[in-house]
Amino acid sequence: MRYFARDKLAGWANQAFLISVVCFSLAGCTKHEQAESFDVTDRLQGLWARDAAQVWAVGEEGAILHSADGGEHWRSQKSGAVEQLFSIWGSNSQLWAVGATGAILHSADGGDRWQPQKSGTDHQLASVYAIGLQVWAVGEKGTILYSVNGGKDWQSTASGTKRQLYAVYATGSQVWAVGDDGTILRSADGGQKWQPQKSDQAVSLRAVYGSGSQVWVVGDSGTILHSVDGGEHWQLQTSGTVQTLAALCGVGTELWIVGTDGTILYSADGGQTWQPQVSGTAHHLLDVFSIGSQLWSVGYGGAILHSVDGGRNWQRQTAEGLPSG
Numbered sequence: 381m382r383y384f385a386r387d388k389l390a391g392w393a394n395q396a397f398l399i400s401v402v403c404f405s406l407a408g409c410t411k412h413e414q415a416e417s418f419d420v421t422d423r424l425q426g427l428w429a430r431d432a433a434q435v436w437a438v439g440e441e442g443a444i445l446h447s448a449d450g451g452e453h454w455r456s457q458k459s460g461a462v463e464q465l466f467s468i469w470g471s472n473s474q475l476w477a478v479g480a481t482g483a484i485l486h487s488a489d490g491g492d493r494w495q496p497q498k499s500g501t502d503h504q505l506a507s508v509y510a511i512g513l514q515v516w517a518v519g520e521k522g523t524i525l526y527s528v529n530g531g532k533d534w535q536s537t538a539s540g541t542k543r544q545l546y547a548v549y550a551t552g553s554q555v556w557a558v559g560d561d562g563t564i565l566r567s568a569d570g571g572q573k574w575q576p577q578k579s580d581q582a583v584s585l586r587a588v589y590g591s592g593s594q595v596w597v598v599g600d601s602g603t604i605l606h607s608v609d610g611g612e613h614w615q616l617q618t619s620g621t622v623q624t625l626a627a628l629c630g631v632g633t634e635l636w637i638v639g640t641d642g643t644i645l646y647s648a649d650g651g652q653t654w655q656p657q658v659s660g661t662a663h664h665l666l667d668v669f670s671i672g673s674q675l676w677s678v679g680y681g682g683a684i685l686h687s688v689d690g691g692r693n694w695q696r697q698t699a700e701g702l703p704s705g
Contacts (some may be wrong), residue, residue: 423676426467426667428475435669437678438465438477438490446491450675457491465673469669476531478505478517486531497531507547509555516571518545518557521606526571539565539574547627549588549595555701556611558585558597565609577611587627589635596651597626598637606651627667629675636691637664638677646691657691 390445424439437445447454459465465479472693475487477494482501487496499505503520510516513530517523522539539545545559555567557574562581565574579585585599602619619625625639637645642659659665665679676693678686685694 386565395576395583398454400662404671423464423666423680424682424684425465426477427676427678428468428470428670429668429669429671429674429676430470432671432674434490435676436470436475437469437676437684438468438479439678439682440464442479443492444468444477444494445633450674451684454684458530459485459493459494460496461485461494466505467507469508469510470517471512471515474510474513474585476508476510476515476517476528478508478519480504484508484517484534485486486533497534499525499534501525506545507557509548509549509550511533511552514550514570516547516550516555516557517549518559520544522559523550524557524574528570537572537574540576541565544584546584546586547588549590551590551592552556554590554610556588556590556597558588558599560584564588564597564605564611564614579614581605581616586625589628589630591632594650596630596635598628600624603649604654617654619654620656621645624664626665626679627677629668629670630674631670634690636668636670636675638668638679640664644668644677644691644694657694659685659694660696661685 400608401406407466424437427437427645429435433450435447442459443456444459445454445475445700463480465477468477470571477485483497484497484499486497489493500508503523505519509516515527522541524539525534527534542561543563547556551641553570555571558562562579564577566633567574585597593610595607602621604617604619605614607614623639623643628637635647642661644657644659645654646657647654663680663683665677668677673690675687685696686692
């Protein structure tokens with residue numbers, strides 16, 4: 381994930397920072413003398429990586445950042461948008477980013493050119509996910525949109541809830557969406573029809589990830605839920621923290637979670653046990669993505685963290701005017 385309601389976090393960080401893009405090499409952090417400068421406000425909300433080299437991040441005021449070398453150099457891409465962007469996802473050369481006031485941006489060429497798509501809603505869209513040309517987006521007031529043609533046409537579908545939805549995840553025709561008040565929704569037909577699943581939780585659930593029939597959901601107050609049967613039954617896992625957990629990703633049985641105050645949790649056994657990792661920052665982390673043993677995380681203060689060893693060591697790019705966290 382990715383999206384925190386602005387009214388809930390308004391007191392946490394309101395400064396804007398002028399960031400001179402510098403970068404971190406795969407072995408560590410290095411500052412480059414002639415880094416491209418661009419304005420990035422105080423939050424990077426979402427990211428996605430195509431492979432170990434191609435990485436994108438999105439944030440406030442339509443900010444889209446791209447690295448073609450695993451984060452050694454970053455440049456700003458022209459989004460043409462001024463809305464806050466909360467989430468980005470890709471499929472092959474195509475990319476989608478979603479955000480405030482129903483904004484959906486699409487690129488068919490790796491982000492060199494971005495075009496708006498008609499979402500048909502002015503509700504905030506918090507999360508986007510794609511498999512091939514199938515794309516899903518969820519957000520405010522239970523909004524669920526889906527497209528079967530890469531976003532040329534978006535359809536709204538009844539979610540059965542008016543609660544805020546924060547994240548969407550799909551595998552095959554199975555799709556999950558999670559949100560406020562312990563909301564978990566599941567679709568077995570690619571997102572056309574949705575059914576609620578019983579979480580037995582009252583907290584906001586902010587991210588969902590799956591591997592086969594196993595699904596994990598994370599949220600406020602250190603909540604981690606796990607299902608081994610596609611969400612028919614959920615069990616609470618012990619996180620060891622009360623921080624808000626904002627996003628998670630995985631590779632096989634290895635899982636990573638990020639959250640507020642620089643929280644990073646790691647599990648090597650599918651979530652049976654969780655261990656904290658040292659992020660080196662106190663900034664809230666809002667998203668995480670893995671490609672093999674490489675991981676990236678983004679968050680407040682324009683933070684971009686990178687690990688090449690499965691999270692045992694995290695490196696952060698440094699920039700003038702950006703708090704060290």
